[in-house]
Amino acid sequence: MVVTTERGRPRSTDRGLRPLGRELRAWPTILMVLLVLTVGIPLTITLTPAQDLRILGQHIAVGARTPDLSLEGPAGLVQIGNTQLDIPSVQVWGPLRPQLWLGPVQRNDDAAKVFDPDASAQATAQAVEQLRTGFVNWYLLAVVGVVGTALAIAALVGCARMLGILRRSRSSDVTVADVWHRCSGTLGRMALVAVTVSLVAWGAFGALAWSGTMRGLADVRSLSDLVGASRITPAPVGPVVTGFSGAVIGDSRAARVGGPPVADPEGDDVACERSADSLAAELDTMVPGAVRNLACPSATVAQGLRGPQQRGDVAVPPQVALLKQMPDLEFVVVAIGPNDVGWSDLIKYCYGVETCDDNLTRGEFDYRMAEFDREYAALLQDLAELPSTPQVVVMASYGAFPADTDPACADARGPAYAVGLTQDKIDLLTDRNDQLNAVLRAGAEKYGYTVAEPALRPLCSTGADGMDPDLQGLADRFAFHPTAIGSLRLAASVARLVGTG
Known part of the structure; x- marks a missing residue:
């Protein structure tokens, strides 16, 4: 649809994809997207609190490792708060790598169920379901953080963009309100882009984490299979003794x-x-x-x-x-x-x-x-x-x-x-x-x-x-x-x- 302006020049009323496409090519928006991916999501992973669970009489927390610069890495296990182990069998692409916190180990009736043949299968199935639910709850809680950090980064970059326009303006009559009226649509599109990119990336990282975890756990049958084994046996000492x-x-x-x-x-x-x-x-x-x-x-x-x-x-x-x-x-x-x-x-x-x-x-x-x-x-x-x-x-x-x-x-x-x-x-x-x-x-x-x-x-x-x-x-x-x-x-x-x- 085309309408005529006061000066007789046609002006497009299309406010849909075309302005959004131009916005995606703008360097402030590109910078914003990079900040969302490299700062916003890692910050969300770090700050989202682990979900506390009680499984087989043990205190277990479910969350994710602090991201690093590697493209692929193992899931993690923290025992009694100070011993961090890699889980080499679970390799995950992307920054979202699951982590469990265990301990100290408690000996009680619930823990003994794992040794009871009649109750072991049900107890194990319940434990697996609790872990799955715990991580899903953590993941959904982190969505709030993902959206919040995206909006915060969009607001930060948007403010910087408005300040740049004010500095470049040669007219002393231009006010912040004028700039805001001029940029309000742009800022709204920036926020939309930031949230959309964050959610899409978060969904992709979640899928990679799920895929890597399920693939790694497929052949796990014991704790040593899960975390690996590192045992140094004493070397023989002294002469051979017979008799x-x-x-x-x-x-x-x-x-x-x-x-x-x-x-x-x-x-x-x-x-x-x-x-x-x-x-x-x-x-x-x-x-x-x-x-x-x-x-x-x-x-x-x-x-x-x-x-x-x-x-x-x-x-x-x-x-x-x-x-x-x-x-x-x-x-x-x-x-x-x-x-x-x-x-x-x-x-x-x-x-x-x-x-x-x-x-x-x-x-x-x-x-x-x-x-x-x-x-x-x-x-x-x-x-x-x-x-x-x-x-x-x-x-x-x-x-x-x-x-x-x-x-x-x-x-x-x-x-x-x-x-x-x-x-x-x-x-x-x-x-x-x-x-x-x-x-x-x-x-x-x-x-x-x-x-x-x-x-x-x-x-x-x-x-x-x-x-x-x-x-x-x-x-x-x-x-x-x-x-x-x-x-x-x-x-x-x-x-x-x-x-x-």
């Missing part, structure tokens, strides 16, 4: 601190305070062949079994590294766990305060349990790769007190300055020992290893035969460690399993 059919690795319970010293010490026997009636020594009298004692007090999986351990001036080699130089092994006994979760610290704390079931220590225990779970898994893999493929017997952790402990018992009451252990505290210690044993059993069962369940007479109890507890009490130098009879009972619980695995 032993079995070996014991572990901590002070297996070394039997407090017992009579070894008659003819060799190697690290002195540094590790190994006793003549240790688990290995007692086992040596019950099974065919010699049994070597590699256990050392204060040993953990990381410092003692899989890594070196410092005992005074002596650097004790990793116990697993010594095992690798024993080609004739038929069985290996493993006694580990309490040092990894700080058991002695927990017991001392319970003796000293009115209640030790507070949120701080509960969180610390859960954190240590999660760390032990990972370290223990690496240890089990190391044992599975031993050259002689020996039978592995994992020893469960024994309880220190009976279920109905008399609070007047000296070992429960503790020193004069201590608050002492109540039944509630003993129940807490029993529950946490059960949690430790659940991890020990689950790992052993996964690899087909045998689990020994030692039945030691706890403190504050006396058997029908009138015998004392099988553990050293507070009056002894090494409280809560096996006595000579206790060490014998440990060995008996293992000996009956040797050769059955």
Whole structure:
């Protein structure tokens, strides 16, 4: 449609695509589009808060990684807020790369569903659906940010454009209102272009993220498939040692601190305070062949079994590294766990305060349990790769007190300055020992290893035969460690399993 102006010149009333096409070719609009793509969308991804979820009893947040300059990159996993891992199996084109935040790991009834054959499939399906919904919610929330940043950039570039027109104008009669009236249509088209480009780009990036994620997850069957595996196994240490059919690795319970010293010490026997009636020594009298004692007090999986351990001036080699130089092994006994979760610290704390079931220590225990779970898994893999493929017997952790402990018992009451252990505290210690044993059993069962369940007479109890507890009490130098009879009972619980695995 064409109309006539005051001066008789025709003026087009077409306000549709033609002005919009001219606007797309204008350099301010091109600059605006570049800012929207390179600044607006990355800023939106960075600032959009992750969506918090509760899946299988765990706190999980779903969002996206902070964009970088690469065209393609992996999705991400952040564990306990400070350990960031790439997920190499999930490669995504574009800046929108999913990320999960996990931890700390919680052990509760909901988490246990994944091990229940009847509930596992449904629990897994619900977890997947929650993750999908969480990311979709994050993505839709980010749309608001995408539109907002697009409009903000359009307004910024539009203001700069108006200021440029004012500076170029030679007439002092031209006002901001005149410029606004002249540019209002242009600014509206700029805003339309900015929002449209942002939404189209966001849709494209979302499609690329979805495609890359689904493609990467297609062949994932385990956590190691998802995040990759990086495990360094201890290298063999020392000369090849023959003549032993079995070996014991572990901590002070297996070394039997407090017992009579070894008659003819060799190697690290002195540094590790190994006793003549240790688990290995007692086992040596019950099974065919010699049994070597590699256990050392204060040993953990990381410092003692899989890594070196410092005992005074002596650097004790990793116990697993010594095992690798024993080609004739038929069985290996493993006694580990309490040092990894700080058991002695927990017991001392319970003796000293009115209640030790507070949120701080509960969180610390859960954190240590999660760390032990990972370290223990690496240890089990190391044992599975031993050259002689020996039978592995994992020893469960024994309880220190009976279920109905008399609070007047000296070992429960503790020193004069201590608050002492109540039944509630003993129940807490029993529950946490059960949690430790659940991890020990689950790992052993996964690899087909045998689990020994030692039945030691706890403190504050006396058997029908009138015998004392099988553990050293507070009056002894090494409280809560096996006595000579206790060490014998440990060995008996293992000996009956040797050769059955």
